[in-house]
Structures are given as C-alpha cells and as structure tokens.
Amino acid sequence: MLISVQPHLRFGGAERQTVLLANALQRRGNRTAVVLHEKVGGLLPELHPDVPVEELGLDNHLLTPVVARRLRSMLDRRFRDGEKSMVSLHLWGSVLAGALAERRRDDDFTFVYYEDLDPSEHARFIRLGGLKQRLVRRVYRRSDVVVANTERVADAMVRVYGLERRPRVISPAVDLLALRAAAEARAPAAERVRPLKVVTVGSLVPLKGLDVVYAGLLASGLECEWHVVGEGSLGGWLDSLPTDGPVVVRAHGGTPRPYELVRDADLLVHGSHSEALGLVLLEAIGVGVPVVSAAALGPAELAATLGDRPEILSLFPVGQADALAVLLKERAAELDETPSLDEMQRHIARFSIEATADAWTELADEHGCSL
Structure with missing residues (x-):
C-alpha cells in the first residue's frame, strides 16, 4: 500500500x-x-x-x-x-x-x-x-x-x-485524458476579439507574485480580463483593484478543477517567485492554452526538458514586471500560431x-x- x-x-x-x-x-x-x-x-x-x-x-x-x-x-x-x-x-x-x-x-x-x-x-x-x-x-x-x-x-x-x-x-x-476531455468540452471557439483573456491559478499569497502579474499586465498596455483562480490572504487586495481600467479583474476563488476555467483563456500567466515544478503550467498546456511564466526553478526545468517552444511555454525573469509586459505583447500578437491540442499534449506526454x-x-x- x-x-x-x-x-x-x-x-x-x-x-x-x-x-x-x-x-x-x-x-x-x-x-x-x-x-x-x-x-x-x-x-x-x-x-x-x-x-x-x-x-x-x-x-x-x-x-x-x-x-x-x-x-x-x-x-x-x-x-x-x-x-x-x-x-x-x-x-x-x-x-x-x-x-x-x-x-x-x-x-x-x-x-x-x-x-x-x-x-x-x-x-x-x-x-x-x-x-x-x-x-x-x-x-x-x-x-x-x-x-x-x-x-x-x-x-x-x-x-x-x-x-x-x-x-x-x-x-x-497530470491526467492527460481528463485534460483532453475538459478541452474538448469547451464551447466552440469564436473569432478572437479583444479584450485578451488571461488566467492565473494559485494561492493568493505573496509567494505567487500576483502583484508582478498585475503590474506586467498594466505595463503591457493590453486591454484584458485577468481571471484569478485561488484562495488566500491577498483576496482583499485582489477585490480592491480597479474594475474599470484596461485590466479588468475577475476573481473565481478556489476550485478542484482549475483547468476547466483555464481552458477558455488565451494565456495562462504564472508569476511565482518560488516554484518547484508548476502543475498548473502543465494543466494549461494540456487543455491547449499557452503559458507565460516567471523563470522560477520548476518552470525553468520544464522549459529546458520540453525544449524551446515559446508558442507553448515562454519565460520571463522572476519578479520583473517590465519583462513580463514585453513578453505579453509578443505572445498576444502570435496567439494564432498556438499549436493544436494534440501537439500540445504530445509536448508534455512525459509528464x-x-x-x-x-x-x-x-x-x-x-x-x-x-x-
């Protein structure tokens, strides 16, 4: 046992x-x-x-x-x-x-x-x-x-x-079969319109770099919805953010299956200062959503192990909102090049x-x- x-x-x-x-x-x-x-x-x-x-x-x-x-x-x-x-x-x-x-x-x-x-x-x-x-x-x-x-x-x-x-x-x-089922259950994709839909999953604590993600989104100049999935002490801060600016915040609380929310996003953005692996990154890729992540220990290993595929996973220096802003603009301009679900699942098959x-x-x- x-x-x-x-x-x-x-x-x-x-x-x-x-x-x-x-x-x-x-x-x-x-x-x-x-x-x-x-x-x-x-x-x-x-x-x-x-x-x-x-x-x-x-x-x-x-x-x-x-x-x-x-x-x-x-x-x-x-x-x-x-x-x-x-x-x-x-x-x-x-x-x-x-x-x-x-x-x-x-x-x-x-x-x-x-x-x-x-x-x-x-x-x-x-x-x-x-x-x-x-x-x-x-x-x-x-x-x-x-x-x-x-x-x-x-x-x-x-x-x-x-x-x-x-x-x-x-x-x-990750459970690739469950992720595929979730991805295939989403509503048919419509023609892409703005605002950009960005999602972040993780505990609402300083470790996860939520302030870096928010600052990077603002600095990018992109009009976007930022969907945040998780629970924690920074919930009050999240609720206090402006709701009428270029970055509209949507808080979802915790959920046992965050990938069912992630699957409808354009990008998953992960800003954690310390991360041993980053299961949510793999889950996002497994439902066909590209990832932009801080280059903490785990995400950096994922990128090195899986190979250089920025259209699937791209990294920015930990804690640097300005670098995130630049990367967000690059990725937002190239979303039409996102690989198919089959290709993204093959990319992470070893996990x-x-x-x-x-x-x-x-x-x-x-x-x-x-x-």
Whole structure:
C-alpha cells in the first residue's frame, strides 16, 4: 500500500498531485490511502471513492511531536496488515512529523521523504521558514529514502541540505485524458476579439507574485480580463483593484478543477517567485492554452526538458514586471500560431500521471513494499 501523508487537501499543487496519484494507482487495482493532519479541503471529493482517508485531527507545527504520536498510532492501528507498505510524507509539516514517527528496522513500513518545494527559495516566504528548514535538513540527511519532485530540486537539496546522496527524482504529473476531455468540452471557439483573456491559478499569497502579474499586465498596455483562480490572504487586495481600467479583474476563488476555467483563456500567466515544478503550467498546456511564466526553478526545468517552444511555454525573469509586459505583447500578437491540442499534449506526454505511477510502483518494489 502507498500511504500518502500531508497536512490537508486544500487547493494546491502538492495536494492535487496526491489526489491524481492515488486515483491513478487505485484505477490500476493497487492499494492506496491518504492520511491528513486535518480532513479538510476542496480536493477531498476528487479522491476515488475507494481510497480511504484518515485524519490525525491536528495540524499545528508547534505540536509536531503530538502529530507524530498520532501518526505512528494510526499506522500501527490501521495499516499494519502483514504486508510492507510505503509511507510517503509531503510538505515540511508532515516530513517533520514522519521523522519522529519513523522507527528504525521497521519491517512493516518504509518511510519516503518527498520534497515538493524549492529549498533554495521557499523558506523566506513562510513563517519561521528558516527554523523549519534547519529541522528538515536534519531529517533528509539521516533518512534512507529521500525523493525530489524535479531534477533541479534534487540538485538544490544536495547544495542546501548538504546531502551525501542525490535524491531520486519522481516528477509530479497530470491526467492527460481528463485534460483532453475538459478541452474538448469547451464551447466552440469564436473569432478572437479583444479584450485578451488571461488566467492565473494559485494561492493568493505573496509567494505567487500576483502583484508582478498585475503590474506586467498594466505595463503591457493590453486591454484584458485577468481571471484569478485561488484562495488566500491577498483576496482583499485582489477585490480592491480597479474594475474599470484596461485590466479588468475577475476573481473565481478556489476550485478542484482549475483547468476547466483555464481552458477558455488565451494565456495562462504564472508569476511565482518560488516554484518547484508548476502543475498548473502543465494543466494549461494540456487543455491547449499557452503559458507565460516567471523563470522560477520548476518552470525553468520544464522549459529546458520540453525544449524551446515559446508558442507553448515562454519565460520571463522572476519578479520583473517590465519583462513580463514585453513578453505579453509578443505572445498576444502570435496567439494564432498556438499549436493544436494534440501537439500540445504530445509536448508534455512525459509528464503523464501514468508514468509517475510507474515510478512509485518501481520504488515500492525496490523496498519490498506491496502496492
């Protein structure tokens, strides 16, 4: 069994990946489960109905030892069944709890510590980030199985955490069939008219660079609608923006399937200051929408891995609204050159959730775990 542990299933890339992977493995007849610190979040209904979801009943970094005791008790009580299972720990809160819950020479569980974040940047955007990072450094340095979500994150982990062994890489991925179905369900395309329709998906927090995106849209001089999908502390700022200028803001809140909104846009614009991969970029491409993104760690790796196709994915320097403005004007003038849905899906085929499920199955086999 693959047991994924993380704080919650609110809207977010790491959370969406847990749902997609659990569902893919469940469809294959594998055994999966999800353990949450708190059983909350809009992604809960997206899980396959046969995937069990357990709750620890506490999500508090200051009480991590208590969370760890509850996790150990949960594993022993619910998942000790005579076959070895893999426990995958996502996000720093669960990584720290897992490290306290893990027992050496455990014949029933293999603990896998999965880095979903860019360790070179993320700490400065979260409360007590430096302290948390020092703690997770100790965990990664002593753990037997450490996995990174991209090649560049793996390199950054070696550098930032001083690891002797480079982590294995298992990339997040998208459900290409679901994205195709969403794309094909959209209304027939009409003749392109202005204003330009731009969409941004992500938590409404400073990390995501929403202010950079807005400034870039204004500086571009383009008349556009800016559709923002997400939840967070900057919701009030978003609501305060002018509604009668060249950039008209449309806030949509959070949604378990953001690609159903993205599919109707001309461009997805992503301004995140720190991004380990950028699942929403892949989802946008998967529904046939070109992407303009800040060149954070993950988007830069995507561009390098997939090849130079600016009509599909183009990058601007992180935090530079003026560079974004220039790129927006270029891309808006060339939207008629957007490739077909088939071509865009082929472009990201290596990031299929089926390939990621294969990688997790291989890792489980290597450690004697039965899925």
